[in-house]
Amino acid sequence: xxxxxxxxxxxxxxxxxxxxxxxxxxxxxxxxxxxxxxxxxxxxxxxxxxxxxxxxxxxxxxxxxxxxxxxxxxxxxxxxxxxxxxxxxxxxxxxxxxxxxxxxxxxxxxxxxxxxxxxxxxxxxxxxxxxxxxxxxxxxxxxxxxxxxxxxxxxxxxx
Amino acid sequence: xxxxxxxxxxxxxxxxxxxxxxxxxxxxxxxxxxxxxxxxxxxxxxxxxxxxxxxxxxxxxxxxxxxxxxxxxxxxx
Numbered sequence: 001x002x003x004x005x006x007x008x009x010x011x012x013x014x015x016x017x018x019x020x021x022x023x024x025x026x027x028x029x030x031x032x033x034x035x036x037x038x039x040x041x042x043x044x045x046x047x048x049x050x051x052x053x054x055x056x057x058x059x060x061x062x063x064x065x066x067x068x069x070x071x072x073x074x075x076x077x078x079x080x081x082x083x084x085x086x087x088x089x090x091x092x093x094x095x096x097x098x099x100x101x102x103x104x105x106x107x108x109x110x111x112x113x114x115x116x117x118x119x120x121x122x123x124x125x126x127x128x129x130x131x132x133x134x135x136x137x138x139x140x141x142x143x144x145x146x147x148x149x150x151x152x153x154x155x156x157x158x159x
Numbered sequence: 160x161x162x163x164x165x166x167x168x169x170x171x172x173x174x175x176x177x178x179x180x181x182x183x184x185x186x187x188x189x190x191x192x193x194x195x196x197x198x199x200x201x202x203x204x205x206x207x208x209x210x211x212x213x214x215x216x217x218x219x220x221x222x223x224x225x226x227x228x229x230x231x232x233x234x235x236x
Contacts, residue, residue, distance in 0.1 A: 010180045017187035024194060033198050129193060133186035140183040143176060 011144045018137040019076030022089070026070025029063070037062075049099055065092050076141075083148035086141055093138040100131030 003011075024033065032038040043056050055062040068089050075085035103123045110120040142149070 007177065007180070010177075010184055014180065014183050014187055017184070017191050020191055021187075021194060024198070034194065035197065129186065129190045133183075133190040136179065136183040137187050140176075140179045143179070 007144075011141065014137050014140055015076045015079070015082070018134065018141065019073045021134065021137075022069045022073030023077065024073075026066050026073055029066035051099060065095075068092055082141070083145040086138060086145065087149075090138060090142070093134050097127075097131030097135040100127040103127060 025036075028034050028036055029039055032040050037052055037056070043053060052062065055065070068085075069092060072085040072089040072092075075081045103120075106115060106120060106123050109115045110117070
């Protein structure tokens with residue numbers, strides 16, 4: 001399939017948007033700019049997902065995720081090593097989405113009247129606009145770089 | 160991009176690919192814009208964080224995924 005000028009522009013801008021998000025998300029771990037988990041926060045601050053707390057407690061796992069986010073952001077904004085960094089950051093993007101998408105407990109709490117409709121709506125929006133947006137951009141860019149990945153898709157090893 | 164296929168299959172794949180690209184772009188613009196607004200905390204009162212942030216003393220009544228297990232435990236004691 002031949003990509004049009006429109007496709008190339010779309011790839012460029014989606015790359016810029018994802019690059020900005022990854023850079024800001026990565027930097028926020030060391031220099032708090034958003035009200036999201038940061039090195040300066042107490043490890044067990046209320047509102048943090050239990051999985052994040054455990055990752056931070058390992059002393060390296062959350063750092064590693066943030067380093068990967070930052071490197072991917074730099075790669076996307078400088079347009080260097082993009083296919084490699086998209087693969088490296090895919091587990092981070094997928095895990096982020098899965099954490100945002102695990103709303104079954106909240107759904108149960110909402111249907112039984114324990115939490116408000118506004119709370120349930122906010123959880124749904126988090127899933128779509130944070131985890132979902134990153135995963136959609138990541139997936140689109142990886143599809144766009146499929147030519148780079150094709151040699152990895154061999155069923156039989158060649159050596 | 161996605162490999163060589165026959166003409167109709169190729170055009171369907173291209174349509175789906177472009178659809179995903181447009182969805183990714185729109186969600187990317189909205190979420191990046193929201194992220195930038197959150198940096199200044201201007202959007203904080205309207206954010207999900209304002210809704211999900213546990214009010215002091217009310218942590219124990221929250222849904223399990225809203226708060227880390229140790230905090231929930233401590234609040235319920």
